[in-house]
Amino acid sequence: MIPVVTPGGAIGILGGGQLGRMLALAAARLGLKSHIFCPPGDNPGTHVCDAITLAEYDDSAACDRFASSVDVATYEFENIPLACVERIASRVAVRPGIGALRISQDRLHEKDFIRQLNIATAPYTAVDHAGELSRAAAEIGFPAILKTRRLGYDGRGQVALRGPDDLAGAWEKAGGAPCILEGKVDFAREISVVAARGGDDAIACYDPPENTHRDGILDISRVPADITVEIAAAAKALTARLLAALDYRGVIAVEWFVLKDGQLAVNEFAPRVHNSGHWTLDACAVSQFEQHIRAICGWPLGDPARHSDAEMRNLIGEEVEQWASLAAQPATALHLYGKAEARKGRKMGHVTRLFPKDGLA
DSSP, rough: OOOOOOTTOOEEOOOOSHHHHHHHHHHHHHTTTTEEESSSOOOOOGOOSSSEEEOOOOOHHHHHHHHHSSEEEEESSTOHHHHHHHHHHTSBBSSOOHHHHHHHHHHHHHHHHHHHTTTOOOEEEEEEEEGGHHHHHHHHHSEEEEEEOOOOOOOTTTEEEEEGGGGGTTHHHTTOOOOOEEOOOOOEEEEEEEEEEOOTTOEEEEOOEEEEETTTTTEEEEESSSOOOHHHHHHHHHHHHHHHTTTTEEEEEEEEEEESOOOEEEEEEESSSOGGGTHHHBBBOOOHHHHHHHHHTTOOOOOBBEEEEEEEEEEEEGGGGGGHHHHHHEEEEEEEOSSSOOTOEEEEEEEEEEETOOOOO
């Protein structure tokens, strides 16, 4: 068991993006206050919280002030410097914790950890410098993807290699930093499991959505996924194994490849609330954001069952200009993040269409 943060308590959130925004809104629903710590900039999370610390993450004094003002801290994305999180954790509980953050910040460590649990991944090998790329390609084969070990998301830091001719310049395109080379998986579809582990070790898993991507960014999540009951149960069970191994408290998202023979392989995990779980805001009584707040505060987890089928679509860049027509559609929930500038590839909001349960075409 972990200490309970009661209504009126303060939740510290590292990061001021849309995930921090939705966490703060979920905390408010439960009678909890929120304090967001983020660098200066266009931070939509700061529009809806009770307190704000605008400072760089390496500002030790700001970290100390932030830690002293909250009852528990969490993070909205996995690329926050570990030194900042460690300093805050020396003063106040940080959940999910540093262990999951440390592992997820390095793709090689993440893949190694998952393999140690006897959970399948795509084939991979480390590429520490440009001179190792040919050796790695001979080991993994083509097609493959060169991925930076750190700081990659939404397709950034990734270079597709279709054959030997693509090796030239690939290291520089990936950023010239340590990488992994990952073999492409011949999969039938991609799904994700958004799940939570609470302070009493209880685990709650949402139904897996089926995810499609565009230009490396999640485009659409549909639930239910076009998978069997057995595959859904296996994905949930393996996700629960990962949660327990990490001694995790909070919401996690695990992205899975469903292979053509029905087997499962992990793509990656995110130690936080996740874009592919946004549909839970409208199709479940307890969203992934509220579930995360419950878990880090030692509350009972909520029921993850959905009352509707759903299709969530991201609004990327100028697609947000469709807001008026989307707002007029029936059985449709529009979520805008309040970002000041609609740039190419930037997530500006999402829209979720609801359908009678088990009635999504």
